Amino acid sequence: MKQAKAYRPENLHYLKMLARQYPTVQAASTEIINLQAILNLPKGTEHFVSDVHGEYEAFLHILNSASGVVREKLDDLFSTSVSRAELDQLATLIYYPKEKLEEISREREDMREFYRITFHRLIEVCRLVSTKYTRSKVRKAMPPEYAYIIDELIHTHYEDGDKRDYYENIISTIIDIDRAPNFLVQLCELIKRLAVDHLHLVGDIFDRGPGADVILDSLMAYHSVDIQWGNHDILWMGAASGSRTLVATVLANSLRYNNLDVIETGYGISLRPLSIFANEVYKDCDVRQFAVKFSNGDEGRYTEKDKLLAARMHKAITMILFKLEGQKILRNPAFGMEDRLLLDKVDYENKCVSVDGVTHPLLDTDFPTVDPKDPYTLTEEESVLIDQLTRSFRHSEKLQRHVRFLYSKGSVYKVYNGNLLFHGCVPMTEDGQLLEFSVGGKKLSGKAFLDYADLTARRAYYSKPGTAEREHGMDFLWFLWAGRNSPIFGRDKMTTFERRFIEDEAVWTEPKNAYYRLYNDPVVCDALLKEFGLEGPHCHIINGHMPVKSKKGESPLKAGGKLLVIDGGFCKAYQKTTGIAGYTLIYNSACFRLVSHEPFVGRANAIRENQDIASTSVVFERLEARMKIAGTDVGRQLQEQIDDLMALLSAYRSGEIVEDHKH
Structure with a gap:
């Protein structure tokens, strides 16, 4: 002592x-x-997940299974005494207790024996997953209505004859009074609660997939979580803060990928004003460059009229976006992005544009709302429309609740138990120095700049509306989303304009910050860890954002295991590139374990067929001794x-x- x-x-x-x-x-x-x-x-188990991009079914399965931790416990206990089919069913029951129990009830006439056997097994699992915690903490995690009963059952020694009768009597009584279904569900939820002590979500909850709002509801109900903001999270945080530019960006992205459910159904935001405006102003316009991208099998659900309206809406909001982005760049010379002002470089007579001093032919110059002499000013109709849409984002109670949660549980980066977590990068120069940013007459880099970014992002939401702090905060959120070498975006430029209007794909390139080349060097990673106060053999950088192209042989382990990239393609749209469906990371008291996942079969199939996500688990680092809470x-x-x-x-x-x- x-x-x-x-x-x-x-x-x-x-x-x-x-x-x-x-x-x-x-x-x-x-x-x-x-x-x-x-x-x-012993130290509790930490679970790291990144880049879920609205794929709520796969995310919830990963959450329920704790990336294989639950199944590992079942195998430890029962692999020599229970058949594989029964173990598969028991795992599915723990993941989806209500749904699986309904299915089992339909197939069995007498559930009594099933309940008796299953309760014994679930209590054993509860006993195993509770061993890392104090009895007090386990008791607090229990459902209040069953806390006394579960506490008694998991601390009863079955070898004692008197206790065996006591144990069996409790289970029989639960079944006799028809509380078995409810008790079973609560036991399964407790197992999942105790299997993982803390969840880290390393960014990008939003966009591409259909259920970001479902994911956020589940995170708000989770017992212990932190979030490192991804660029797509920053985008929605800015829209909820009242940034017209980021509202336009959310809508342009959602229209581009036919992903409007989360806006209209999830958050109750009406796009009728945009559809009316687009049908009137862009009725006779060329909108071929703004055709919506459909997921496999989705295109057949829409008429040609639907597709035309979507393209008009997409073009209408994108032109508003280009104007608003131009205004931000002009208002913030410190961003150093004047080269991204392209609307004023359009030559309408010759249908071309100058980008970085090079002239490129344009696929489309049909811009009815753009005044060539004043290209970054909204028309009166555009101004009324974007104000109306921004109010809808500001007044969506569910969106505001979710964004407040992102602010309360989130940050630009997190230092936790010897690991440095962030979504994008720590911006660096080509020669390996920390990149400096001009902030209020000072130069900031590394941790100091990320701390500034975190505070300024909060001011965008919490400062009083109309104040200079809030306006600058909203501008800065846009910089974090698309700004040159932003620590969350991590690229030199976002080439949305070029992708829409220039055929030459060479100008679509969005060069990555030097960090993404340098992070393969252990010396660089050690220096970055030291910048954030971390040193030692078991310190790591844990990164999301850039999908790991596994099918091309790329490894998620960089710098000899000092850095891990755990974005492997949760989102279905990225799986052709990555070849898998995401990486997750487990850090328990004994080791670090990286888990790669195959595409999810879907919730319905998982429940009906007892199909888990096919996963491969690799222990890449063992601790010399079991880590304790100390x-x-x-x-x-x-x-x-x-x-x-x-x-x-x-x-x-x-x-x-x-x-x-x-x-």
Whole structure:
């Protein structure tokens, strides 16, 4: 036990406040013993997921299965005593208890024997996944209505004959009084709750997939989570803050990929004003460059009239977007993005545009709302429309609730238990230096710039509407989304204009920041970790954002395992490129384990056929000894509490503070 740290007289004020909570030597001593016991428990399991992009069915399955942790526990307990088919069914039951139980009930006339056997198995699993925690923490995780019963069952020694009868009687009573279905569901939820102590979501909840709102609902109900903002999250945070530019971007992206359900159904935002405007103003326009991209099999669900309307809406909002982006660039010279002002470089007579001093022919110059002499000013109709749409984003109660959650649980980066987590990059120069950004007359780089980015992103949402802080914050959110070498975007430029209007794909290129070349070097990664206060053999950078092209032989492990990229293609749209359906990471008290996943068969098939996601798990780093809570961030905080309590004990024993036995 460490010696009590010496307190100067001025610190007695703090100790006297602590004495109100622990008024006697006995009270302080008991708490020290409790905290010291916690420090010696194994570290809880951390689960890392990234780039889910609205693919809610696959995400919820990964969450329910804890990337194979639940199945691993079942195999540990039952692989020699239970058939594989029964284990598959038991795993599915834990993942989807209500749905699977309904299916089993339809197939069996007498459920009594099923419940009896299954309860025994689930209690064993509960007992196993609870071993890392204090009894108090496990009790708090239990459903209140069954806490006493479950506590009794998982702490009963079945070998004791008297206890066996007691145990069996509890289970029989639950079945007899028709509480078995509810009790089973609650047991399964408890197992999932205890299998993972903490979830890290390393960015990009939104866009491409259909259910970002479903994912956020599930995260809000999750027991312990943090989020590192991805560029697509920043986009929606900016739209919810009231940035007209980012509202236009959300709509342009959603129209481009025919992904409007989350806007209209998920968040209740009507696109009728945009459809009316587009049908009127772009009725006679060439909109071939704005044809909507459909997922496999979706195109047949839409008429030609539907497709034409979608293309008109897409073009209408994209032209508004280009104008608003131009206004941001002109308003913020510090962004250094004047070369991205392209609307004023259009030569309508010769149907071409100058990009970086090179002239390119244009596929489309039919821009009815653009004044060549004043190309970045909205027409009156456009201004009314984007204001109306922005109000809808601001007044969507569900979207605002989700974005407040993203702000409360999220950040640009996170340092947690020796690992540095972020979605994009730490911007670097080609020669390996930290890239500097001009901020208010100062130069910021590395951690200092990411801290500035985090604070400014918060001001966009929380500063008073109409203030300079909020306006600059919203401009900065756009910079984080698409700005040159933004730490969340990580590229030199976003070439949306070129992709829509220039045939030559060579000018579509969006060069990556030097970070994505340099991060293969262990020396660079060590220097980046040190920038954020991390050193040691088991420190890592955990990264999302750039899909790992597994089918081309690319590894998610960089710099000899110092850096991990865990974006492997959750989103169906990226799976042709990646060849898999995502990476996840498990960090428990013994090792780091990287899990690669095959595409998900779908929730209905998973339940009906007991099909799990096919996954491959690789332990890439083992700890020399099992890590205890003492070695974690929480452990360090608990040790500080122990040190303070030791100082309080010393003050009691020296008479500097008097015990209060009546308290």
